[in-house]
Amino acid sequence: MLSKGFKPFDPLWLAKVTEEIVCNGDSRKYTSFYATGVYGGIATGYAVGCCLRCFFCWSNWSRDFPELYGKFYSAEDAYKNIAKAARIWNVKRARISGCEPTLCRDHLVKLLEYFERDNRIELFILETNGIMFGTSKNYVKEISQFEKVHVRVSLKAGYAKAFTARTGAVQEAFTIPFEAIKNLLKYNVRFHVAAMTDPRIMPKDERVELIKKLIDINEVVAANLEEEICDPYDTTIVRMYIYGIDPVAIFKRKPELH
Ligand code: SF4
Known part of the structure; x- marks a missing residue:
C-alpha cells in the first residue's frame, strides 16, 4: 500500500507481477462467494x-x-459458485468484486462464456479501473462479444499528478483509463463511467477538469457520470493512516455534493 514518499510504479508492471500470483491458467484466486444488495x-x-x-x-x-x-x-x-449464490438469493445479476476483474484475462473470458449461456443471469457487471482495457483494444474487442456484460469504468483523478497521488501509479498512466473509454465506445460495449469525485478526496477544479475530459470524448458518457463517495471501511482508514492522511479529518465532514 502507499506510504509517504512512495516511488510511483508502472501499473502494467504491477498487473504482471500480480497476475503471476493470482492467475494460473484459467484459474484465479478468490476469497469468497456471496450475494449483496448493491445493484438491486x-x-x-x-x-x-x-x-x-x-x-x-x-x-x-x-x-x-x-x-x-x-x-x-x-x-x-467460480461460475458455479457465483451462480449458486444467485440461486440462493434469487438475484439475476453477477459480478467479480474486491479486485481488478480484468486481470487474469483467460479466466475472465471463460467465466463470461459460462454466464452468457446461463439463462438465469441477465446481467454481468464488469467493474474496472480501465488499465487493461486502455492498453489493449483487442481485449475490449473480445469483451464486446458478450451481450450480458455492462462495464463500469472507475476514474480516480482529473489531473495526472492527482492520479499518481491517489493510486501510486506513474503520471504517464493517467490517460490510460480515458483510452479504455474510447475503446469501449469503438467496440460498442455497453458501459458507463464512475469517478471518485467525493469532494473530501477530489477538489472542485479537478472534478470540472475530469468532466471536461469526458465531454471531449463523448457528451452522453459525461452526462451519465456516476459520482462515487468514499466510505470509512476499516481497510480504507488504515490505508489513509499509513499514507499520512488523517482519516478523522476526512470522514468527520459530510460528503456534500459539489
Ligand atoms: S479502488 Fe483502486 S486499488 Fe482498490 S480495487 Fe479499485 S482500482 Fe484497485
Missing part, C-alpha cells in the same frame, strides 16, 4: 489482486497481500 441484488465472487494502490480503496487486505489470501478457482468453479 447481485451475486459476487470476491477475487484477489489489483494493479493500482488507491489510498481510499475499501477492498480487503488481499489487495495488498495477494500471496496470503484466497484459493484458486477455475472459471467453471
